[in-house]
Every structure is written in C-alpha cells, then in structure tokens.
Amino acid sequence: MNIAFVGLGIMGLPMATNLIQAGHVVTGFDVSPARMALFDGKTAAGAGAAVAEADLVVTMLPDSPQVEEAAPEIAAHGRPGLLWADMSTIRPETARWAAGLGVRTLDAPVSGGERGAIDGTLSIMVGGAEADFAAALPVFRVLGKTIVHVGPVGAGQTVKAANQLVVGGIYGLVAEAIVLLEASGVDPGKGLDVLAGGLAGSRILDLKRKSMIAREFAPGFRIDLHHKDMGIAVAAAREAGVALPLTGQVAQLVAAARAQGHGSLDHSALLKVIERLNS
Structure with a gap:
C-alpha cells in the first residue's frame, strides 16, 4: 500500500x-x-x-x-x-x-x-x-x-482516555508501593517481584518496576503528554456527566509532576511527586 x-x-x-x-x-x-x-x-x-x-x-x-x-x-x-x-x-x-x-x-x-x-x-x-x-x-x-x-468516530479516543486514566493510576500506586517498601526497610525489588506475580501484576510492573526503583526516567511517554491525556479524560467525564474522583486525583498528580519540572521525563516519574510529598 x-x-x-x-x-x-x-x-x-x-x-x-x-x-x-x-x-x-x-x-x-x-x-x-x-x-x-x-x-x-x-x-x-x-x-x-x-x-x-x-x-x-x-x-x-x-x-x-x-x-x-x-x-x-x-x-x-x-x-x-x-x-x-x-x-x-x-x-x-x-x-x-x-x-x-x-x-x-x-x-x-x-x-x-x-x-x-x-x-x-x-x-x-x-x-x-x-x-x-x-x-x-x-x-x-x-x-x-x-x-x-x-x-x-470518536469512540477510539474515548477508549484511549479510559486507558490513560488507568495507566496513570497504576503508575501512581506503584510509586506509592515503592515509597512504602523503602520507608519500611523492605527491598523494593523483591517486593515488586512478588506483586508482579500476583493479582496486583500489570504490564507496568512487568516493564517499569526495575527502572522506577533505579530512578531511571528516560521518556518512553512523557509526563507532558500524559498531562494532556488526563485533561482529555477529565473533559470526557464532564461531557458524559459522570464523576471519576480517582481520575481527578491522578490528573492532579500528573499536573504536579509537570509543575515540578518533570514534563520531559517518562510518566513513571510520578514517583518523584510521591517522594516529594514524603520529604
């Protein structure tokens, strides 16, 4: 073709x-x-x-x-x-x-x-x-x-908005899990290995747990773009007339990452926002 x-x-x-x-x-x-x-x-x-x-x-x-x-x-x-x-x-x-x-x-x-x-x-x-x-x-x-x-037409973009709110939420929760494990003196690598093999397992844990623990945030998908996508998700929810409270929270975390100067980093850099909340 x-x-x-x-x-x-x-x-x-x-x-x-x-x-x-x-x-x-x-x-x-x-x-x-x-x-x-x-x-x-x-x-x-x-x-x-x-x-x-x-x-x-x-x-x-x-x-x-x-x-x-x-x-x-x-x-x-x-x-x-x-x-x-x-x-x-x-x-x-x-x-x-x-x-x-x-x-x-x-x-x-x-x-x-x-x-x-x-x-x-x-x-x-x-x-x-x-x-x-x-x-x-x-x-x-x-x-x-x-x-x-x-x-x-348009349905594909609505599904993508749903995808991005789920991806952002998982990144935020993985970031919180790393912070909890490290603050408790538990090896986060071993801890996330266990999570990845159980019900908490996800594609994000499979691909990004090691780089997140190592604080390696070279962009595969930039925070700037995920910030844009969360805006689409929030607007889609408003247009559909539904309340998505967790989506709103994730959108604010992504916005905070961008405001803190991390817009060019990978969206796994939500970890930096969670760490800052605890510093």
Whole structure:
C-alpha cells in the first residue's frame, strides 16, 4: 500500500519504519528536520505533499491543535477515496470534527509506549465505519497485536482516555508501593517481584518496576503528554456527566509532576511527586 505518515516522533518513527519493513511504500513528514533525517523512507516537504499519492495516511501527532492544523492539508491534497487513520491521542470532539472534512476517517489511538511501537505490539482502539476499519486492518496488524473496532468516530479516543486514566493510576500506586517498601526497610525489588506475580501484576510492573526503583526516567511517554491525556479524560467525564474522583486525583498528580519540572521525563516519574510529598 502507498502510505503517507505524518509525525515521526518517538512513536511515529518506529511505526513508519515497521510499515516499510512490511513492504509498504511510506512517505514521511515531520516538522522537525532532525526527525526527518532519522527516517529511512521517502520524505515530503509537508503533510499535503506526503498525502498526494497515498492510499492511506497515518497521523501520529502530539495533540488536537496539530491534528487540526494538518487536517485541511490532508483533505485538500488527498486523492478521492483517501483513508485517514489518525493514531494521535486527541479530544473525541476533534476526531468527530475531522470526520466532517470529506475524508474517510478513523480515530485509532494506541497504547503500548515506545517499546510497543518498536516491537509492533501496540494496542489499537479504533473508531469509525466498519468498512473503513476493514480496509485499514492490514496496516494496523503491522503496528499492533490487540486491534479492536470500538464504535463510531470518536469512540477510539474515548477508549484511549479510559486507558490513560488507568495507566496513570497504576503508575501512581506503584510509586506509592515503592515509597512504602523503602520507608519500611523492605527491598523494593523483591517486593515488586512478588506483586508482579500476583493479582496486583500489570504490564507496568512487568516493564517499569526495575527502572522506577533505579530512578531511571528516560521518556518512553512523557509526563507532558500524559498531562494532556488526563485533561482529555477529565473533559470526557464532564461531557458524559459522570464523576471519576480517582481520575481527578491522578490528573492532579500528573499536573504536579509537570509543575515540578518533570514534563520531559517518562510518566513513571510520578514517583518523584510521591517522594516529594514524603520529604
């Protein structure tokens, strides 16, 4: 398939690379020349130029404003029948707005972080028409392992909001567990090894317990982005008319991490916030 890929960041670059390795022709674009230089495929001067010959365009952008900026170019320069899979994490209402621009649109945010993007094991939650989902499925299968059509346009972003509130909550609780274990004189490595093998086990414990204990917070997914995502989750709850008190607390912890200057660190750096509360 002829694919345009807009957004070659921490997630987008390995995803686009995996598509090339799977045999697709990929034309990439990113606003950062440095990121463009890392890409092994064809490159374009802008989003419009990237999509001009594409059957499918994938966008992996930081937030709703960037998607809103790229959307008119995609709609103006795409060929008739172009399919657009926006894999960014944005507001559900932005996804619904984009669907009104005359392009076949899927909102397909992902979970799994940089490691999942590199390994092609992302979870992909997809909103949009069933026929469009079926058309994009061969591409999604290159990028992920768990791929679910969750409903109409916007539904994918709502599921991603739910994902991010759970991920943030688990990071906060793992951070509190580390602080409790260390303050009690218990080896946190051994303690978390036990937790990871029981009912408290999680993907986060599997992947991040050692780096959290070592206070290694190189970003796989930055606090700045999780702060944005928690804002989406809180807004989605307000729009749905439901109270999510734990989500509100997690959103404040993530906001505190950002306010304390940790925005560029991995979201596991919530541990630094819990430690500061106890210092």
